[in-house]
Amino acid sequence: MRRDTPHEGRKALAEARRLEAKGDLTGALSAYQAALDERPDDPAILTGIGRLALALDMAPAAESVLKRSLAYLPGEPEATSLLARSLSAQGRSGQAIDVLSEQVLADPLDARIWNQLGLLVAEQGNLASAETFLGEALRLKPNLTPARFNLGNLQMSSGDATAALATFLSIREGGLAARERAILNFSRACARLRLGDLARGWRDYAARNDPAFPGAAAFDIPGRRWRRGQPLSGLDLLLVGEQGLGDEVLFAGLVPDLLVRLGPEGSLSLAVEPRLQPLFRRAFPAAQVISHATVETGGRKIRRLATPVKSAAWAPMADLLPEFRPQADAFPERVGYLPPDPDRVAFWRRALGAELPGPRVGLLWKSGMMTAGRANAFPSFEAWEPVLRTPGIAFVNLQYGDCGPEIALAGERFGLKVWTPPDIDLRNDLEDLSALSCALDLVVGVSNATFNLAAAAGAPAWLVAAPDAWTTLGTDRYPWYPQVRVYACALPGDWAPVMEAIASDLRQNDFAART
Structure with missing residues (x-):
């Protein structure tokens, strides 16, 4: 007892x-x-x-x-x-x-x-x-x-x-x-950050890696962690990808500037999600590119290096944002920093030409993490009807995950076919997905991993943004990718004006980025 x-x-x-x-x-x-x-x-x-x-x-x-x-x-x-x-x-x-x-x-x-x-x-x-x-x-x-x-x-x-x-x-x-x-x-x-106060915004953004923050990963990385104010010139630095795959792609826009700052006496190692390694190696040949691995121990995510690397200091990617992006106008007018394989771009242009009349527009409508709270930040597939009914446009599915119900709905209710490219894993084959995005005339969609990948590759892209999208950084544009056009929802759930504006611009074949 x-x-x-x-x-x-x-x-x-x-x-x-x-x-x-x-x-x-x-x-x-x-x-x-x-x-x-x-x-x-x-x-x-x-x-x-x-x-x-x-x-x-x-x-x-x-x-x-x-x-x-x-x-x-x-x-x-x-x-x-x-x-x-x-x-x-x-x-x-x-x-x-x-x-x-x-x-x-x-x-x-x-x-x-x-x-x-x-x-x-x-x-x-x-x-x-x-x-x-x-x-x-x-x-x-x-x-x-x-x-x-x-x-x-x-x-x-x-x-x-x-x-x-x-x-x-x-x-x-x-x-x-x-x-x-x-x-x-x-x-x-x-x-x-939404208001454009980047100095204090980046300071508070450090909470993303606070051990007490829900879902934050602890970094089990050997060596000294780099802190802002410490010199970068001549440093052997390890930069570790953080959060999700889309975040790693988004934050990688500062890597070209970081390489310049490190100089010929310094060196850069990049630890990224394994699927991103080929793209990062092509984009940054001067850097050593390895992968990181995330394991869960005792209910806590731990991020480690899959391959040991020597460095004098290390930092999570976004720790460099206050240093290189202290205000919105510090983002360079540089289109495309993760270029795709040109041979695969040519392959997809031939494949698209054989299957679809132009213009050919890639479509993205949801995130891989559609919780109840997050779902409110994305338009329903039904809301895309004015866009999908645009005459003369051939739509290509770029959306990863289970898209069967939405693709079927497009045919049954809207009377059109959204073409899904064959022989490509839209979640895992990021090399081909990047090339396919650049072979299209345009990519339209919400901010998810694929949208970031397409924009970072330099593809023309239109972003559908919720009212609280902090990544616009107090501007009416998208500083991370200068070629991206933003269609922002003014009121929560009021997606109709956004979709009508996109449909209108598509009818005019107005694919050039606004400046």
């Missing part, structure tokens, strides 16, 4: 909370489990486990343990809010809203439930209702930090970066857990 040891349970619970505040989620989860072994009926411990399970993307486990917590303490606000989040994370938004609505009726003065309801409906794209619910939360409790933070995100999504930044700055960092502080700093970075 298990001996009841409440003192040990309290110690384990205190340790769990300490580790959670520090940002060590896997360590905290182990400590909560130890506390639960001693106090299996404690709803506070069960709620803590549910909270961590959600943070670690374990929504089904979170749902199970939170229901246990609520069985002991029905209607407890935090457990109820977390249960709704776990249901929403599993695609059961209707059930999540039912849970919160029932709680609002039971206790309409609980600001935490109004906040969670606002967050949930915002993720579904109902920003007007979200603003109402968050406003009620803040009326009931003006200093409720989660509601204030969610309001800032809502303002950012609505395209009002000025209001969003003011809201983020009104949140006091004292008392915030490490995870919450990192998320807040990253949100401030996005707002500042």
Whole structure:
């Protein structure tokens, strides 16, 4: 029989909370489990486990343990809010809203439930209702930090970066857990960059690699990390790709300038996603190009070198942005820095000519990470109808992932064929994908890995951007790729004017970049 040891349970619970505040989620989860072994009926411990399970993307486990917590303490606000989040994370938004609505009726003065309801409906794209619910939360409790933070995100999504930044700055960092502080700093970075304040924006953007930031990878790289202000001339530097593949391509635009700064006495090594190695080797023959590898240990992503390399210092790619891109006009008017294989470009031009009349336009409409919140930043495939109906245009599918339903919809509803190129893996064969993009007359789409690859290769490209796209850096253009034309959505979800503008320009065969 298990001996009841409440003192040990309290110690384990205190340790769990300490580790959670520090940002060590896997360590905290182990400590909560130890506390639960001693106090299996404690709803506070069960709620803590549910909270961590959600943070670690374990929504089904979170749902199970939170229901246990609520069985002991029905209607407890935090457990109820977390249960709704776990249901929403599993695609059961209707059930999540039912849970919160029932709680609002039971206790309409609980600001935490109004906040969670606002967050949930915002993720579904109902920003007007979200603003109402968050406003009620803040009326009931003006200093409720989660509601204030969610309001800032809502303002950012609505395209009002000025209001969003003011809201983020009104949140006091004292008392915030490490995870919450990192998320807040990253949100401030996005707002500042959207407004063109690159100096402070890049400073706050360092939060992306904060160990407490959700999803951040820890760099297990030997040697000294380069810091801004340290000399680059004559340095043997290792630059490590970070975040996703599209980010590595985007940030690589500074590599030509970095090579000049390092000079003949210095050297550059580039650790990139393995699929990018051939492109980077062609583009930067003066650099040593190797691959990095990301493993997950104890719920934490660790990025290491796949091949050892000697260097005097190393840095994540984006750490060089404040040095080389301190303001938007510091981006060079350089079109194409990852050139494709010219023989493959010629091959695809012949293949396209044999299959399709011109003009030939590549199409991209979604990201590989279409979570509930991210989906609001992308137009639905149905919204592309005015573009797809443009007469005389042959559309080519460049979209990776499962595109079968959308391709079928184009034929059934719009009466047209979107041609999918044969014998090419649109997710993994980046060499051929880059060449195909440059063989087209134009690439049109949202910002995903393929769009960045096409733009970095120098392909003419039109970008469909959400109101909160911080990468425009306070301009009406796209500084990262000077040939890219931006079609920005003015209001959340109002994609019709964007699509009509694209269709109009396509009808005029107006493929040249605006200057």
